[in-house]
Amino acid sequence: MLRIEALEKRYKTGDHALKGVSFAIEPGQVVGLIGPSGAGKSSLIRCINRLVEPTGGKILLGEIDIASMNRGELRQVRRRIGMIFQEYALVERLTVMENVLSGRLGYVPFWRSFTRRFPQADVDKAFALLDRVGLSDHVDKRADALSGGQRQRVGIARALEQDPELLLIDEPTASLDPKTSRQIMRLICEICAERNLPAIINIHDVNLAQMFVDRIIGLRAGEVVFDGKPDALTNDVLTRIYGDEDWNAMRKTADEDAADAANVAAFEAAREQRMAEVPA
Amino acid sequence: MPVTQTETGKIWQRRTTREQWLGWLGWIVLVALFMYCWDVMNRGTMWSFVSDAPRQAADLLNRSWPPRWSYMERLWIPLWDTINIATLGTLLGIIVAVPVAFLAARNTTPSAVIVRPIALFVIVASRSINSLIWALLLVTILGPGLLAGILAIALRSIGFIGKLLYEAIEEIDETQVEAVRATGAGSMQVMDYAIVPQVLPAFAGISVFRWDINIRESTILGLVGAGGIGAQLQSSLNTLAWSQITVIFALILVTVVVSEWVSAKVRHAII
Amino acid sequence: MSATAPVAGRKWKRPPLFFQSKALRYFIYGAALVYLVLALGTLNINWVRVAEGTERAGRFISGFIQPDFTTRGRDIWNGLIESLTMTFTATVVGVLISVPIGIGAARNIAPPFVYMVCRSIIAISRAFQEIVIAILFVAMFGFGPFAGFLTLSFATIGFLSKLLAEDIEDIDESQSEAIRATGASWFQLINYAIQPQVMPRLIGLSVYRLDINFRESAVIGIVGAGGIGATLNTSMSRYDYDTAGAILLIIILLVMAAEYSSSHIRKWVQ
Secondary structure: OEEEEEEEEEOOOOOEEEEEEEEEEOOOOEEEEEOOOOOOHHHHHHHHOOOOOOOEEEEEEOOEEHHHOOHHHHHHHHOOEEEEOOOOOOOOOOEHHHHHHHHHOOOOOHHHHHOOOOOHHHHHHHHHHHHHOOOHHHOOOEHHHOOHHHHHHHHHHHHHHOOOOEEEEEOOOOOOOHHHHHHHHHHHHHHHHHHOOOEEEEOOOHHHHHHHOOEEEEEEOOEEEEEEOHHHOOHHHHHHHHOOOOHHHHHHHHHHHHHHHHHHHHHHHHHHHHHHHOOO | OOEEEEOOEEEEOOOOHHHHHHHHHHHHHHHHHHHHHHHHHHHHOOHHHHHOHHHHHHHHHHHHOOOOHHHHHHOHHHHHHHHHHHHHHHHHHHHHHHHHHHHHOOOOOOOOOOHHHHHHHHHHHHHHOOHHHHHHHHHHHHOOOHHHHHHHHHHHHHHHHHHHHHHHHHOOOHHHHHHHHHOOOOHHHHHHHHHHHHHHHHHHHHHHHHHHHHHHHHOOHHHHOOOOHHHHHHHHHHOOOHHHHHHHHHHHHHHHHHHHHHHHHHHHHHO | OOOOOOOOOOOOOOOOOOOOOHHHHHHHHHHHHHHHHHHHHOOOOOHHHHHHHHHHHHHHHHHHHOOOOOOOHHHHHHHHHHHHHHHHHHHHHHHHHHHHHHHHOOOOOOOHHHHHHHHHHHHHHHHOOHHHHHHHHHHHHOOOHHHHHHHHHHHHHHHHHHHHHHHHHOOOHHHHHHHHHOOOOHHHHHHHHHHHHHHHHHHHHHHHHHHHHHHHHHHHHHHOOOOHHHHHHHHHHOOOHHHHHHHHHHHHHHHHHHHHHHHHHHHHHO
């Protein structure tokens, strides 16, 4: 499905972010990418759709090499890859519907997107997706009127509107509270299962990753240091990825956090409820 | 070193001796420069005229009061012209300024080496020259009339709107742009979906603000022959009809206050 | 909109950006259209004259590309010196006067009576443009840079006092409260609590105003208040576009230099 071979990224500043990363992903496989800050997780995920230009290696999606494409071809391939961002990256002053429809930009000519006259099939799909992520009441709200969890759902709908063959997901839960984080992760994994869609999820929360993904790749200083099942992620492995730390204590605190978070989440849910009740 | 140790104890000063001396030197240079400039500037000044000023002022007041209100009826058409100069000039300025701003902004320019410096030069040149000077120039080229006024206002507005707009474009949130680009959007689509929505409120605010300034500036363009109420001011000045000038000043004041109020209201509604 | 399951074929239209009501929207578009037609209808452009102008426009552009600094070099130099000295002296005097007025116009430290007086001075100074003030001062004090100096000083007062007063009103109250709590007098309060907070901004604004005053000094010469504007006016009325081009280039370069250095000074002060 997706095969990455000896991927290199060296920034102009001299940072050697990726040092020959190689791995392959099967259809329907959800991969969690973990590692400390600055390990190159973000660079890796952005190299795959060339938001960051790789400096060496191959990225094979099916039979074609993304790394060697020109701009026009790149546009064609980007629309086959959906991306979900850390701070949602919705266009805040556009409505929810416009944000979701922006997933079709790679398919429609400029005049159609400019006049907002998308093919009816695209609009149908957008309505169906908004229903799937539970936002059918918010179609014509502006994106900045939504809560964090709701915004990330719009982000998911936008990525799926592309009919992607692959999802790239950059820290989907970094700005969400623990309960919403779990909901969002569960939603992503369910959707990937429904559509047999492979995904690469950049995630800093190890516990959350173990809970949801099929496979984990550990990155340290631009190199793959672990690649395997989530339950193979022992304390030794974590030390290899992150360096020394009391992992048992951390896992325990994480559980306590989750308990605390339940209270926070209850409050948040009540707030979302209230916001939903405000007429559009 | 502000604290010095002496036999009697520590002495605290706010600044070191060196800093103190430099400070004094700075002040002396400033005063000397002022005296010198004053001297150079007033070489041609007739001090007898200056001492005569209070009498002149009294005379002026005497002649401008009471205002000749009947003159008002000949000001309505020039006032309409003035408003047109400002509004059409602003529109024309916007039409040119928007592409220039996109060419000048670091994140949207097609070429940072060639196009961007040219766009920046257009903005600076337009900003450095007051609309009255543009009008002076255009009147000698195109002849007196509203067209010169409209073009003068437009030329000055390009720089103002262009500068503020390109700064707004440079300040947008890049992650939103990245997200739209990741869907496979073309560069025009990225512009339409990610950049324009972010700068639209700033753009509207800037345009209305400039319109307000342009109303103010277009009231005087007639002094150099570019039409509007300033032309009436010029002819009244030529005939020393100060009682008419009072009426004109009053009308300018009211127009300016009203346009300021309108622009404040509109900007408030946008934000 | 209800939360029912979506049906295929459901239409979507972008909600309007401004004016939600349809009638209001069409009314506004209609009014704008009518205005445009009326405004363009009363333009009355003499196209013959405009066509004649293209030749002059060509001459002006060539004058801009090949400016003539030398033929009227002496006039340009004198005008420039007048403009620069006028700018500098007017800014210094303007700043000196606007500091007390600015303090007096700050609601949080000035007594109500003083506040009213200072605010009126600011309002008068801001109501009219430099050029209108220049007309009055030229009538009173005669032609030449002295009238220009007075004009620019007067305009500086309105600009600077207002911004200074707003700055003082925006300062951190807890700092002045702390100084007041030590039993400081009014002047000590100004010196210890207000001055340190607003001084960098004041210097920055003064430099910025110096920049504006130079630009304005190029304009007020048109009504007889001296400076480079007078030289420019003369060269234009002689259709001497080579000299005019040279003067405009000098103004652009000086404004660019002033803007560049003033942004540096402001950064350095803060």
